[in-house]
Amino acid sequence: MNCTSLQELGVDSNGIGGKIPPIIGNLSSTNLSKLYLNDNEITGTIPHAIGNLPSLTDLCLDNNMLEGPIPLEIFQPGWLTQLVLANNQINGEIPKSIGLAQHLSIMDISYNGLQGTIPETLSNLTKLGYLVLDHNQLSGTIPPGLSCSMILDLSYNKLTGQIPDGVAGLSSLQIYLNLSNNLLEGPIPLEFGNMDKIQALDLSANKLSAAIPAQIKGCAEVEYVNLSRNFLQGALPSSIGALPTSLHVLDVSFNRLTGMIPQSLQASPVLQFANFSYNNFTGEVSSEGAFANLTDDSFLGNPDLCGSILGLAPCSGKHGHFLYIAIIVVVAIAAGLLAMVCVVDHDLMKTRLRLTAPSIQLSHFPTVQGNATGKKESDEHPRISYRQLVDATDGFSEVNLIGKGGYGHVYRGVLHGGTVIAIKVLHQDHAGEVIAGSFERECRVLRSIRHRNLIRVITTCSTPDFKAVVLPFMPNGSLDSLIHGPPCGGKPEGPRQLDLDLLLGIASNVAEGMAYLHHHAPVKVVHCDLKPSNVLLDGDMTAIVSDFGISKLVITGARDPEVGEASTSVCNSITRLLQGSVGYIAPEYGLGGRPSTQGDVYSFGVMLLEMISGKRPTDVISEEGHGLHDWAKKRCLQHDVDAVAERWLPRDPPSVLPFGPPRCEMEVIVVMVMELLELGVACSQLVPSMRPTMDDMAHEIACLRDGTWRKYRATGLKAIDQTKSKKY
Structure with a gap:
């Protein structure tokens, strides 16, 4: 109450329970603009008094246990730009007062119990970039004036009526429109042809009828189209194959389509997947061109189709x-x-x-190079008791608390031998099954992998009431703190600031670690949660990828009961994570895709762009109305790369810099920044199949670091040595 200058309050991911106190609206500070209470265990209703905060711009209450209706007053702060209430138990209707939030750019109230209709006043919000209302119980029709520039997701509701022409003609929509799993009916509007920027379109599982309009060819950049499980009739228009450089995925299964499959689709150079199953298609299908990789699964339920694809009846x-x-x-x-x-x-x-x-035992883990006390271990990880961990952390005191997350706390500890360790203690609460699953998944991953850029497990401690993973202590904190500084403007955790040389080293470290997980580990691992806060920095500023609590193990060609169970848990966890992680999560997860290595590549690309720009993905969305991918692709690479490169110019006097001559510094740095931006853009493309692999990324970054950059640094050092020789 006495913090008269408070501007931002962030206590997210701390396991906080109880209710939000009504005094939140009586704070002395009139400057409070950001309130982050997400990823906790907060119950009760959202207090009406939040409407008394006049400067509030960001309100994030997602991933809690909030219930009751959305208060009318929540939309009174005139500068509200981000409202995230996803994954709670909120019910009732969306207040009509939402039309007051004229500056709202991100609105996510997905995975709740909202009922009633979508208010017409939503059409007043002309700055909306993200409107995500999926997985509720909304009914009625879609307001015709609804507008959005990035993502519009109304899937998994009970919406009825026809798709409004105004929504179908949103020429500004850039990423995806998802209206799937509703009760929409009538024809697909011709105005869809005006969506010349959209990259994904999902209208599946509705009651749409009539023919697919030929005007769909106007979606010049669309890469994913799903029209399955409707009542569409007539022929598949040949114009859908006239998207020669964009369409990668097409699903028109479970409809009433007739005629021949257009030859123009077969000639597409980029089509990766297609599903024509359970229609009434006729004629011959060739196994050439884009259809060379398709199997008979793409043509099931069409008895009059024949062709040379294995499994189809020969003609x-x-x-x-x-x-x-x-x-x-x-x-x-x-x-x-x-x-x-x-x-x-x-x-x-x-x-x-x-x-x-099956049970998690210490003897199940592979041999490591050394134990917690520095001595060699021959057969297993060192055993450690709960009492030893209590002693090492002074009873898990707040003084030794160095991190908090959705699944547990991390403490700094010192063993009797003087070795400094980090102890990740998992929560034991009402979500015990989820926590136990996270512990088991992390154990499976950590016992299966061994790489210099992946976190190394020292040992574990597991009892019915206590589960902990003991890890090496990382003295230089996380990449997130290095990029953005510590929370609340405190002192940096490590001795160094992020410069271009360090950026290249960290990017290379992370790429090498992820390439090992995807391509070279005994068991393929999908991390599922790659972001700067999960990249730690050791004493030498080497980047270490950590936090495998929601990872997915993939065993090719084998069926493992443990892995299968883990995969199910991962899907649940990643669905929960999606609701609160706008920015790093791959777009295909929002369209129902399962976690994959391509999803990790997307997260790596966003993280690389964040390192270069110094901007958080959510900040870019709020400020500019689009994501980091578009910021880099359309603004920086085409118009403003010099401005980005300038922030990487050395700030020290030239006489002591290990860089080249001043006249060529800017030129080389521009080249390096442009190369890194292009790599980040390539990784963060919408269609997974178009992204490079982590092996590719590790190779490309290593070439940049060890080729162009090393040659440049060597030239600079030589020039400095010559300068010093002349001086002395």
Whole structure:
């Protein structure tokens, strides 16, 4: 109450419970602009008094247990730009007073229990970039004047009526429109052809009818189109294949489409996936061109289709047709016999599993180079007791608390031998199953990998009431603090500031670690939560990727009960994470995609752009109405790369700098910044198949660091040595 100059209050990801006190609206400071209470365990309702904060711009209450309706007063602060209430238990209707928030650019109230209609006053918000209302129980029609510039997601509701022409004709929409899983009906509006910037369109699982309009070719940059599970009729327009450089994914399955599949689609040089199943298509399908990688799964339920794709009936008369049927019958019989064998084997396996129930034990971990006290271990990680951890942290005191997250706290500890460690203690609360799953996933990942740029487990401590992972202590904090400074403007955690040389080293370290996870580890690992706060810096400023609590293990060609269970948990966790992580999460996850290595590449690209620009993804969205990808692609690379490069010019006097001659500094730095921006843009493309792999990224960054940059630094050092020789 006495903080008269308070501008920002952030207590997110701390496990805070209880209710938001009504005095929040009586704070002495009239300058409070940012309020972050997300990722906690806060209950109760949102206090009406929040409307008394006149300067409030950011209000993030997502990932809590809030309930009740949205108060009318929440939209009174005239400068509100970001409202995130996702993943709570909020119910009632969206207040009509939302029309007062004229500056609102991000609004996410997904995964709640909202009912009623979408208010017409939403059409007054002309600066909206993100409008995300999916997974609620909204009904009624879509307001015709609804406007958005980045993402419009109204999926998984009970919306009825037709798609308004105004919404279908949003020429400013840049990323995706998702209206799937509703009760929308009528034809697809011709105005969709005006969406010349949109990259993904999902109208699946509705009641849309009539023909697909030929005007869809006007979506010149669309890369993903899903029109499946509707009642669409008529022929698939050949114009849909006239998107030669954009369309990568097309799904029109489960409709009533007829005629031949257009040859223009087969000729597409970029089409990666297509699904024409369960329609009434006829004619011959060739296995050439874009269809070369398709299987018969893309053409199921079309009895009048034939062709050279494996599994389709050959177009060679009745004899070939009967032969195909015979083959199918034989395969079905064989599959039935195999299924019976599998059932018997499965019952035997279940008996064995009951006799040897799986558990996380220290002896399951692989050998490491040294233990917590610096001595060699031959067979397993060192054992450590709960009492030793209590002693090392002075009873897990607040003084030794160095980090908090959604799943637990991290403490600094000193063992009796003097070794400094970090102890990640997982919460034990009502979400115990989720926490236990996170602990087991992290253990599976950490026992399967070993790389200099990935966090190394020293040991674990697990009891029914306590679970902790013991890790090396990282004295230089996280990459997030290095980029943006410590919270509340405190002193930097490490001795160095981020310069171009350090940026290249960190980017290379992270790329190498992620490339190992994706391509070279014994078990492929998808991190699922790559961002600057999860990249730690050791004593030598080497970047270490950490926090594998929601990772996904992928075993190619094998079925592992543990991995399968982990995968299910990961999907649940990543869905929860999506609601509060605008910026780093790959767009395909918002369209129902499963976690993948390409999703990690997207996160790496955003993180690389954040390192170069010094801007958080959410800040760019609020300030400029688009993401870091578009900021780099359309603004920096085309118009303003020099302005970005200038922030990387050395601030020290030239006589003591390890850089080249001043006249060429700017030229080389511009080249380096442009190369890094292009890599970040390539990684953060909308379509996963168009992104490079982490192996590619590790190679490209290593070439930049060890080629152009090393040569430049060597020239600078030589010039400085010559200058010193003349001086002395």
